[in-house]
Amino acid sequence: MSVTVRDRPGVLVRIAGLFARRGFNIESLSVAQSEEPGISRTTFVVNGEDTVLEQVQKQLQKLIDVIKVIDHSQSKFVDRELMLIKVAVRTPEDRVEIRQIAQDFRARIVDVARHALVFEVTGDEGKMNAFIEQMRDFGIVELIRTGRVALPRSEAEPERLPSVRPRAA
Amino acid sequence: MKGAEALLKTLERHGVDTVFGLPGGAILPVYDALYDSPIKHVLVRHEQAGAHAADAYYRASGRVGVCFATSGPGATNLVTGLATAQMDSSAVIAVTGNVATSLIGTDAFQEADVYGITGPVTKHNYLVKNVEDIPRVVAEAFHIASTGRPGPVLIDLPKDVQQAEFHGSLDVTIDLPGYHPTVTGHAKQVRKAAEAIRAAERPVMMVGGGGQAASEEVLAFARKTGIPVITTLMGIGAYPAGESQALGMPGMHGTVTANRAITHCDLILGAGVRFDDRVTGKISRFAPNATIVHIDIDPAEISKLVKAHVPVVGDLRDVLPRLAAELERLDIEPWWNQLEEWKKMYPERFKRDQPLVSQEVIQMLHEATGGECVVTTEVGQHQMFAARLFPTTHPRTFITSGGLGTMGFGLPAAIGAAFARPGQPVVCIAGDGSVQMNIQELATLYKHQLPVVLAILNNGVLGMVRQWQEMFSAERYSEIYLADSNPDFAKLAEAYGLDGYNVFDRGTAARLVPEVLAKGKPAVINFFVYEAEKVFPMIPAGAGVDEMIVGDQEPDDTPEVPV
Numbered sequence: 001m002s003v004t005v006r007d008r009p010g011v012l013v014r015i016a017g018l019f020a021r022r023g024f025n026i027e028s029l030s031v032a033q034s035e036e037p038g039i040s041r042t043t044f045v046v047n048g049e050d051t052v053l054e055q056v057q058k059q060l061q062k063l064i065d066v067i068k069v070i071d072h073s074q075s076k077f078v079d080r081e082l083m084l085i086k087v088a089v090r091t092p093e094d095r096v097e098i099r100q101i102a103q104d105f106r107a108r109i110v111d112v113a114r115h116a117l118v119f120e121v122t123g124d125e126g127k128m129n130a131f132i133e134q135m136r137d138f139g140i141v142e143l144i145r146t147g148r149v150a151l152p153r154s155e156a157e158p159e160r161l162p163s164v165r166p167r168a169a
Numbered sequence: 170m171k172g173a174e175a176l177l178k179t180l181e182r183h184g185v186d187t188v189f190g191l192p193g194g195a196i197l198p199v200y201d202a203l204y205d206s207p208i209k210h211v212l213v214r215h216e217q218a219g220a221h222a223a224d225a226y227y228r229a230s231g232r233v234g235v236c237f238a239t240s241g242p243g244a245t246n247l248v249t250g251l252a253t254a255q256m257d258s259s260a261v262i263a264v265t266g267n268v269a270t271s272l273i274g275t276d277a278f279q280e281a282d283v284y285g286i287t288g289p290v291t292k293h294n295y296l297v298k299n300v301e302d303i304p305r306v307v308a309e310a311f312h313i314a315s316t317g318r319p320g321p322v323l324i325d326l327p328k329d330v331q332q333a334e335f336h337g338s339l340d341v342t343i344d345l346p347g348y349h350p351t352v353t354g355h356a357k358q359v360r361k362a363a364e365a366i367r368a369a370e371r372p373v374m375m376v377g378g379g380g381q382a383a384s385e386e387v388l389a390f391a392r393k394t395g396i397p398v399i400t401t402l403m404g405i406g407a408y409p410a411g412e413s414q415a416l417g418m419p420g421m422h423g424t425v426t427a428n429r430a431i432t433h434c435d436l437i438l439g440a441g442v443r444f445d446d447r448v449t450g451k452i453s454r455f456a457p458n459a460t461i462v463h464i465d466i467d468p469a470e471i472s473k474l475v476k477a478h479v480p481v482v483g484d485l486r487d488v489l490p491r492l493a494a495e496l497e498r499l500d501i502e503p504w505w506n507q508l509e510e511w512k513k514m515y516p517e518r519f520k521r522d523q524p525l526v527s528q529e530v531i532q533m534l535h536e537a538t539g540g541e542c543v544v545t546t547e548v549g550q551h552q553m554f555a556a557r558l559f560p561t562t563h564p565r566t567f568i569t570s571g572g573l574g575t576m577g578f579g580l581p582a583a584i585g586a587a588f589a590r591p592g593q594p595v596v597c598i599a600g601d602g603s604v605q606m607n608i609q610e611l612a613t614l615y616k617h618q619l620p621v622v623l624a625i626l627n628n629g630v631l632g633m634v635r636q637w638q639e640m641f642s643a644e645r646y647s648e649i650y651l652a653d654s655n656p657d658f659a660k661l662a663e664a665y666g667l668d669g670y671n672v673f674d675r676g677t678a679a680r681l682v683p684e685v686l687a688k689g690k691p692a693v694i695n696f697f698v699y700e701a702e703k704v705f706p707m708i709p710a711g712a713g714v715d716e717m718i719v720g721d722q723e724p725d726d727t728p729e730v731p732v
Contacts, residue, residue, distance in 0.1 A: 010284060010285070013285065021289055055473060058469035059469050061468070062469055064292070064348050067346050067347040
């Protein structure tokens with residue numbers, strides 16, 4: 001579910017509070033600036049029956065600082081997640097094997113130490129989980145995930161094009 | 170001009186002439202500006218009472234109610250009042266002082282996170298950090314509070330913002346890209362609703378609090394179609410109780426006829442209702458055979474609890490006339506015959522086998538006023554008795570805390586209603602438990618000499634709790650007894666400078682009620698009533714509407730005097 005909100009102090013508290021007091025469970029949540037100044041886009045992953053999700057959407061829409069709510073489960077969308085994962089390196093053999101697996105997953109090494117490697121992995125949730133499973137054999141020191149972010153897929157019809165900044169000659 | 174003055178001038182521009190409040194350190198600049206303002210300030214004795222009074226001011230008049238409080242404890246005292254207003258969709262604007270912006274977050278004297286605390290109990294709230302924002306914030310607050318589904322809005326104003334020099338213009342445009350209430354019902358949905366109603370053989374209309382602003386449309390719709398009308402606790406007055414199509418209140422303590430109608434109907438037209446659990450009982454047993462047509466301005470209420478087969482999002486004032494235009498008089502005579510039979514079999518009745526019972530007192534008050542007054546209630550047994558025996562004829566005249574069930578609401582609400590409708594008598598029906606929760610407002614009543622008669626139905630116990638403990642806890646009465654330490658309410662009234670009466674029997678009550686009401690001045694009548702009187706019918710919590718306990722209303726149960 002994507003929620004477009006105004007950047008106002010406390011807007012995230014309003015949303016989180018709404019989820020908490022109405023007993024909706026947030027699986028993941030990410031929030032950041034959108035293409036428009038003063039407007040943020042947040043992506044929630046919420047599990048529940050259709051009736052619950054419909055209530056979530058309607059209750060979110062009631063918040064004054066919420067501009068738009070899109071339930072992606074009702075349409076086509078693209079989603080991605082980013083993970084940083086620190087894997088223990090015990091032996092030189094492990095190092096080779098870990099790097100091999102990482103290559104298969106197109107994970108990027110972002111930090112190298114004597115006893116650990118940090119990878120950056122992007123992709124869908126399934127890919128994250130598969131990579132985590134692979135790394136368990138070596139020992140995961142710690143990891144962090146952004147949670148999923150999503151956008152609706154473009155329509156077949158041409159979309160309303162955003163205005164562009166005049167380019168310098 | 171300082172920020173405080175800009176605030177008052179903007180309030181004035183929105184037609185505010187009365188504010189309920191109590192000053193304190195962090196809101197001093199506003200009170201200083203108030204000294205020179207034409208706005209009338211009503212000094213309450215507790216901030217909670219200010220919020221309730223503002224709430225009732227709106228409910229009684231349709232004009233936004235405004236209250237002021239200082240930071241910290243002043244603001245936290247508003248919370249119950251805001252939650253009450255939020256649950257019953259009442260347009261209230263609360264302005265609170267706060268510590269200076271430089272002190273926010275430092276645990277300063279009388280500091281509380283009011284913005285954080287009140288978020289969940291308001292439709293929206295603001296913490297204003299820039300003095301130039303004041304007029305826009307106030308304009309937005311009025312717009313949000315009074316349009317769509319009404320609700321409370323809080324504006325938190327730090328002291329330095331109140332004191333800062335305001336240079337801007339009071340002419341502002343509001344900027345709310347995320348707020349567009351749907352007023353006009355979708356034409357296709359209106360047509361579908363009409364089709365469903367036309368096809369129904371046993372339809373009922375259920376009018377809720379949303380009907381208070383659309384009472385003419387409700388009446389016109391009911392008269393044209395001949396549909397039976399149930400009014401919820403919040404809907405009392407939105408459709409006149411005296412109309413022949415009225416079936417009374419539904420739900421936990423609703424009439425037998427209304428509840429039977431719900432169980433047996435094949436269509437419910439919900440109009441400005443939210444199918445609260447006190448109305449539906451167990452959802453799976455609620456109106457099992459009915460198509461649900463639900464009109465509400467708040468889309469989130471549609472299918473929240475009871476699935477709507479035909480939802481119509483919109484304002485009743487828009488939707489009902491359009492729906493009526495598509496319908497003729499309904500051909501539902503057999504259904505009416507059934508309803509009339511139930512109505513005849515189950516009139517309002519109660520026993521008078523004690524020196525004085527609550528229900529007869531309420532009936533006396535009803536008769537003495539002819540129903541031409543504003544009724545406010547506290548919360549408990551007396552509230553349910555009042556809903557059934559003192560239903561008012563006009564909209565915005567039955568004022569009660571329905572959703573939150575706030576004890577302590579009735580007395581301050583009576584004060585708010587009296588300011589909203591000058592010259593009109595107000596009867597506050599209270600219990601001896603509830604009334605003590607804001608009893609300090611007798612001082613406000615005295616000061617303004619408002620025509621409010623406070624009728625305390627004093628049974629010496631927390632009556633509704635007692636009833637539940639008797640019926641569902643094997644008479645294990647736990648912490649309900651008040652009589653051994655209640656004050657002498659008549660003397661208490663006198664201590665506040667008001668007329669006070671203690672009444673022990675029905676003869677005195679019958680004589681005194683019209684006499685006191687005729688005086689048109691504030692008074693307290695303390696009626697000593699039977700302790701074990703119970704509210705019937707009753708649907709036990711969690712049971713289905715069809716599992717109603719009819720109790721005293723059962724015809725075989727030796728009814729003494731039908732009402």
